[in-house]
Amino acid sequence: MDPRGVDPLERALHSARALVLADLIAGDVARAEVVSLVEESVSHRRWWVEQWPEGAAYVAGLVAQDVQDALMERYGRWPLCPVCSEAEGVEAESHALDVEPELGPDPHWVCGKAGVVIAAVGSLGGGRRAVGGTDTDPAGPEHGRGGRDASGEPGGAS
Numbered sequence: 001m002d003p004r005g006v007d008p009l010e011r012a013l014h015s016a017r018a019l020v021l022a023d024l025i026a027g028d029v030a031r032a033e034v035v036s037l038v039e040e041s042v043s044h045r046r047w048w049v050e051q052w053p054e055g056a057a058y059v060a061g062l063v064a065q066d067v068q069d070a071l072m073e074r075y076g077r078w079p080l081c082p083v084c085s086e087a088e089g090v091e092a093e094s095h096a097l098d099v100e101p102e103l104g105p106d107p108h109w110v111c112g113k114a115g116v117v118i119a120a121v122g123s124l125g126g127g128r129r130a131v132g133g134t135d136t137d138p139a140g141p142e143h144g145r146g147g148r149d150a151s152g153e154p155g156g157a158s
């Protein structure tokens with residue numbers, strides 16, 4: 001319908017994907033098979049949002065929940081609540097954060113137990129900034145970017 005620029009639905013899907021991936025990376029669970037769960041959800045939501053374009057703003061929250069559910073079935077809880085897992089002696093049972101609103105714009109991760117908003121979806125890593133690191137990045141899709149390979153990394157001798 002609108003030949004100019006990027007289709008807003010595509011843009012919403014693209015940003016939903018990026019946000020959820022950012023959170024997966026923050027939680028250090030962005031393995032290839034987990035990333036494909038995101039892809040699965042995004043393609044499902046593409047269909048969904050085509051049926052209901054007004055829902056475009058909700059896509060990020062929905063993808064986050066889809067991925068959360070899929071992870072729960074296959075790998076376990078994600079993302080774990082950082083507040084409760086740090087609280088005294090609560091080894092008992094770490095729990096996952098909830099997305100709120102479940103169906104609405106501007107979704108956030110909240111701790112349902114303490115009733116605290118932890119971070120916007122896509123900002124779970126925000127408070128910590130890139131964990132000092134050389135390691136991490138198990139299956140980084142970074143590879144296809146071809147930007148930073150010129151002659152960095154002087155220490156690769158092995």
Ligand SMILES: [Zn+2]
Nearest residue numbers: 081084111113
């Ligand atoms: Zn909690």
